[in-house]
Amino acid sequence: MKKAMSKSRLFVALLLSFILVVVGCSSGTGTPSNNVADNGKQPVTLKFTFWGSTYEKKAMDNAVKTFQEKHNNIKIDAQHIPADYDTKLTAMVAGNEAPDLGYVRDLMALPWAEEGKLYNILEFIDKDSTLKKDEFLDHAFIDWAPGKSFGMFTAKEAYGLFYNKDMLKAAGVADLPTKAEQAFSWDQFVEVARKLTIDHNGKNALDPAFDKTKIKQYGISFDPTYTGYMQMVFSAGGDYISEDGKSFGLTKPESIDAIQKMADLIHKYHVAPSPVEAKSIPAGAASLQSKQVAILLTGQWVLLDLAQSGMNFGIGILPKIKMNATATSTGTMSIFKSTKHPEEAYTFWKYLNNPESALELHANGLWMPLMKKWYTEPALVAKWADVKPAHPEGYKEAIMEPSLNHTHKLPSAYVKNFAKINALVQPAIERTYLGQTTAEQALKGIEAEVSKLIMGRYN
Known part of the structure; x- marks a missing residue:
């Protein structure tokens, strides 16, 4: 009996010693082990x-x-x-x-x-x-x-106008409006963009002697994809696809007018680079910093890079064709x-x-x-x-308020079969931006093929 008791006590002692060693090794630093997190879950x-x-x-x-x-x-x-x-x-x-x-x-x-x-x-x-x-x-x-x-x-992520304030000051242009009720009409916007577009002789696009073949500084730059032109399509009262999801919205008069206005910035007024010319200009905030572009129509995420650049920059609300509008990226x-x-x-x-x-x-x-x-x-x-x-x-007035009260989703978020449809639309838009055709000719030229791909709207 005593012999059995001694073995039992020896076993308990050894067990306690083992536990103390394990505890000392695993928690002696006061932190969880490398294998198990503090909430008991495996990492x-x-x-x-x-x-x-x-x-x-x-x-x-x-x-x-x-x-x-x-x-x-x-x-x-x-x-x-x-x-x-x-x-x-x-x-x-x-x-x-x-x-x-x-x-x-x-x-x-x-x-x-x-x-x-x-x-x-x-x-x-x-x-x-x-x-x-x-x-x-x-x-x-x-x-x-x-x-x-x-x-x-x-x-x-809402859209707006972001600009180099020093460039506007040098051209005698006031800071851009930020409030919805003060947003530029399209004609006012074009006028400002012409003042800010300068050729290699220092003449702006309003000057009869302006050389459109040697532009040093563009007044405006925008994304040539749907993220750019849909801002103005919404402002004009148009859409990418009809509200019932059955027909091609970009061939409606309002949409065609908005896209043609964007193309006119390039080829009628010469205040924005064409897709080809844009390839030689830095993208995003760098285009403003290099002073090759005065105003950038883009999403508010560019503020991160602008803030880091040390540039003297400003912000403005998007121009309007019929109504204030912005899209959410x-x-x-x-x-x-x-x-x-x-x-x-x-x-x-x-x-x-x-x-x-x-x-x-x-x-x-x-x-x-x-x-x-x-x-x-x-x-x-x-x-x-x-x-x-x-x-x-x-x-707050130029970006925050419009993003709450005048916002739209971009078509990629609600148009079914968007990727295939846009594979037809984007080349048509590019032909317009390259000056090869009008917006009406380009979009109506693909309407029959697009109609075959329309499958409705999400939501």
């Missing part, structure tokens, strides 16, 4: 892909770092793809190497969602006791079917069905969509919030829309 790695400039990469890297400090069981493998993003992401998906989540353009995401490649983000939100769909802006989500959304916009962040860690991917998705969590991305001019209260509560508005230098005087 996971999520591959996250995104596009953007060097400044955007830096801001995103900071956001990822902050996230990982709060979630030590989730490591983010953030892969920045600055060029040919769509092509590379498509190849990754085709090769069964899709990221866990990442930026996805809506024209790619909508068919992928229908094919079952993307999660319905509403399934996560419906189960989330800390988040409600109605906390976000009404137009923030992109649905492919009732109750099914592959995500929200990466952030809200439609890149989204989606979770791929192939992920092995959907809950963790949603945790990171929710983090980036909370302005408080990724405040740097909003305060530095890259993003606009998606939550309603960040537009209505002064204390929250001050955290991003009042931050200088990314948000110059007039920002």
Whole structure:
């Protein structure tokens, strides 16, 4: 009996010693072990892909770092793809190497969602006791079917006019209007653009001696794709596709007029570069900084680069043809069905969509919030829309207010079969911008073929 007791005590002693050694090795530093996170979950790695400039990469890297400090069981493998993003992401998906989540353009995401490649983000939100769909802006989500959304916009991104203030001053042009009721008419806008377009002899486009073959400085530059011309199409009362989703909207008189006005900036007034000429001009903020372009019609994300440039820049509201209008850019962040860690991917998705969590991305001019209260509560508005230098005087009137009251989604977010339709539309638009044909001839020339591809509207 005593012998049995001795063995028992020896076993207990050895067991206690073993436990003490293990505890000492694993928690002697006061931190979780390398194998198990502090919440008891095994660490996971999520591959996250995104596009953007060097400044955007830096801001995103900071956001990822902050996230990982709060979630030590989730490591983010953030892969920045600055060029040919769509092509590379498509190849990754085709090769069964899709990221866990990442930026996805809506024209790619909508068919992928229908094919079952993307999660319905509403399934996560419906189960989330800390988040409600109605906390976000009404137009923030992109649905492919009732109750099914592959995500929200990466952030809200409205369009406006961004300009080099020193160039306007040198040309004797006043700062651009920022309030909706003071927006330039189209004729006023053209007049200003002509004053700002200078040839190599120093003459502007209003001067009879202006040399249109030797332009040193353009008054305006814009994206030749639908993200550029749809701003004016909406302002004219037109659309890419009819409201009932049955006919080609760009052949309607309002749409044709708007697109012809854009083309006239290039070939009638010579105040904007053609697609060929634009290739020799730096893109985005660099075009203003190089003083080759005075005004840039683009999305507000350019504020990030402008703020970093040290340039003396300003902001203006878009001109109007019939009404004030702006469009919301439609890149989204989606979770791929192939992920092995959907809950963790949603945790990171929710983090980036909370302005408080990724405040740097909003305060530095890259993003606009998606939550309603960040537009209505002064204390929250001050955290991003009042931050200088990314948000110059007039920002709230020129960008924030129109994006709430005069906004439209771009057609890639609501036109079914958009990619195939746009494969016909974009070359037609380019022919117009190259001066080879009128907008009416180009668009009506493809109407019959486009009509065969029209399959209606989402939402």
